[in-house]
Amino acid sequence: MAASLTHDQECATKNFIELINSRPKRKLGPVSWSTAVKFLFARKFDVSRAVALFDQHEAIRQREGLTRLDSTEEPLKSELQTGKFTILPSRDSTDAAIAVFTAHKHVPTLSTHQMTLQGVVYQLDVALQNPTTQKAGIVFIYDMTNSKYSNFDYDLSQKILTMLKGGYPARLKKVLIVTAPLWFKAPFKILRLFVREKLRERVFTVSLAQLTAHIKRESLPTQLGGLLQVDHNVWLSHCLQSMTTCPESPLPLYGNWNKKKKSYNKVEFNIVDGKTPSPQKKLATNSDLEISSSTNNVDSWAEEANLNPPSSASSGFSDDDSLHGEGAALTMQQLVEYVRDRGRPGLMQEYAEIRSRPPDGNFTVAKIRSNLPKNRYTDVLCYDHSRVILSEIDGETDSDYIHANFVDGYKQKNAFINTQGPLLKTTTDFWRMVWEQNTLVIVMTTRVMERGRPKCHQYWPSDIDGETTYGEFKVRSVAVDSNSDYTVTSLVLINLKTEETRDISHWQFTSWPDYGVPHSAKAMLEFLEKVRRQQTVMVTALGDTWAGHPRGPPIIVHCSAGIGRTGTFCTLDICISRLEDVGTVDIRGTVEKIRSQRAYSIQMPDQYVFCHLALIEYAISKGHLQSADLTGFDQGMDDDSD
Structure with missing residues (x-):
């Protein structure tokens, strides 16, 4: 359902749109009402903060080549089919969406940073169309089971964290690193230093057994010791339908549109007992995606292809996120x-x-x-x-x-x-x-x-x-x-x-x-x-x-x-x-x-x-220290130094 806006929120939305769309030589086309509201909800309708988030988001997408994502063309098509990254048809106990990156499926020599990021962002864009995800955020699982050092890409990990922690209009609730091998300890220490903000306290390294303390088994796929049967191809079909219906998520020109045929297939999903079904194709209409479910315990990404603004102001980082105070802690x-x-x-x-x-x-x-x-x-x-x-x-x-x-x-x-x-x-x-x-x-x-x-x-x-x-x-x-x-x-x-x-x-x-x-x-x-x-x-x-x-x-x-x-x-x-x-x-x-x-x-x-x-x-x-011995502090300086 569409979120109703107050008069002040509508004014803020108009202000946001005017600020962005009036910029000279803007390359990505005009920003729509729904996009503006999405970023404003993420920053509690503070226009300056929403614009800052938008600018950072747009800068990252342009810098990393994430502005035009067509899943029907290579290399994105093949990247998506690897299944290394997917969104589960389930949620955690707080209603956060669950994203899984399977490390052993990633081969850095075969997949560039741009290609991998395109696959991640394409799917996150679809997930973020759901107002529940906008409200409750995303849990990111980095599954290192059976992975080798050759599967790990430190620079790519930094780029994903940088994007999610302050350049994307969705709140990253938690990062769960599963079955991390011994060789990962050294780069992990560096990554934790890199994450200097409140996200740092939300990063956990866990075993498969410990994972269920964060997410119930019913919401985890079988590969992670859970009960959920996952068909990645069904999710990709939903992504294709969703992005062709709404090609501006979350910014214009991101997504797919068949200009020649001007048509696409729509997928109808039925979620039963938490199991992912096979899709049934039918001719697409402008109506919302139809969903039926026999259980209230499973919330699917296929519940509704909602094209309306978010229904909650809690999407994105809260006021205390991205602030000083969560970096390397020294007494x-x-x-x-x-x-x-x-x-x-x-x-x-x-x-x-x-x-x-x-x-x-x-x-x-x-x-x-x-x-x-x-x-x-x-x-x-x-x-x-x-x-x-x-x-x-x-x-x-x-x-x-x-x-x-x-x-x-x-x-x-x-x-x-x-x-x-x-x-x-x-x-x-x-x-x-x-x-x-x-x-x-x-x-x-x-x-x-x-x-x-x-x-x-x-x-x-x-x-x-x-x-x-x-x-x-x-x-x-x-x-x-x-x-x-x-x-x-x-x-x-x-x-x-x-x-x-x-x-x-x-x-x-x-x-x-x-x-x-x-x-x-x-x-x-x-x-x-x-x-x-x-x-x-x-x-x-x-x-x-x-x-x-x-x-x-x-x-x-x-x-x-x-x-x-x-x-x-x-x-x-x-x-x-x-x-x-x-x-x-x-x-x-x-x-x-x-x-x-x-x-x-x-x-x-x-x-x-x-x-x-x-x-x-x-x-x-102030009595936090009794004294401080700084003997030799100036050693090595030139005699004429200040």
Whole structure:
């Protein structure tokens, strides 16, 4: 059945479609209503998050050659017939669909990554048409029974995980690796490090006997010790029917359509006692696939070829997924030992490895001619998939651009907005962003002028009772508190159009050198702690008027370029939040995640090293560590090094 949408959801769907379909030179054709709703449900109708998921999904499909899938043509036809990957006609106890990859059937020398991924994605697209799958997600079984080292493809495994964990509009509930041989232990350790997000706690290595603790025998195929009889050819017949009926799942031009005959066969299925029957072909019509079943315990992929939007907002990753906090877990003592063993040269080399990786997205919007002057630096641009999108002014599409990206915090999506120091010409847009994103706290980690060069426009009145007007907003300063390391200015932001007012707290850290790090982390750590405390106070003051995340709306953080000191501030905040929550940290994973949303974050190797030393200093000050022996940390550095 079709999911009914609220007025706000319909508006969000229209907004999503307009954002995608208005893009210049879009190659994959217009996005339909059902596709838009699918991605929006996956991100709880947050348009910016849904667009980010869509962009990542589309980028992966284009990069891996997954845009046109015709199961009647080679090599996809033969790949599907191998049966190495299939969707079972059953579900687990939570109604999640069950996908099985049989490792011993995969021969890397005969099947390219593209060919294998096409086979996987083609079938997942069909599975995702089912609203139950959209709601309950997918369990992925990697069956290594009787497999050899020659059957294993590490790079392919990474690609599948990358796609499923953040580039596909379906929730990956669990990964079950069955009967893993001894030789798999080494690559598995590396794969677990690669999976740095919440998915990591959902990956299990199990024996056949242990598998039934996750999925009941009635829902498992006989090859995995279950009772289910599976005919892969029946599933492929259903896929062909489904994709010819609905060739846009989940994006346009994915699927099959016989343009010459303009017809196809439809398969009618009858599921009886959990057994897969042989199909009966009949002439296709536009009616839904007919299903009958004598048991409520078996839910089949053949229950309904539903072409309507999902019926639940739980498809895709939840708010806590794809966030910091689930990567390599180091206790503080382990971190000290790691830092001591690596030394400053080792940490700088580690940073060089991170920095050498190419960007994780595109900068198309930032490079549009009318938007280029809005970027402070020509070599520091905004990702498309995580950029903050302003409301349009008078229908001008370019008016939605500001040089700013959403960045996740610890167990909080879009906890930060990392941006450049506003230019004179972009200050009106900056305050518009503050208003539209309901921001309470602004963190500035630069001075307006440094070493005789302008780093940021003076976008707020620094004197008490000062007022400045930018477009439809007036900014008034009501209090200033200065000390040797930072200045706090209490501002009132007035919307001249609606006559509403909001309190804004502006925190400027003034003792952080450009292109460097503070000599001591103490002042920076105290500053960060007070910023967090201020955010908490202001969120509490909102009372019931704030219905979002308990930690409040995004904190805007900027320096000059919005990547170096800004990235360092966010890294420390995330790592400290995790340390206080679960007692472990993952600095490298945090930096990599931030860089995937805000390109080039952590600009200098010294800033990466500073994050490690500052976190150790914090741990000692809070009693997480008694002391830290870093003897020999600077060994191997040149005498004139900082």
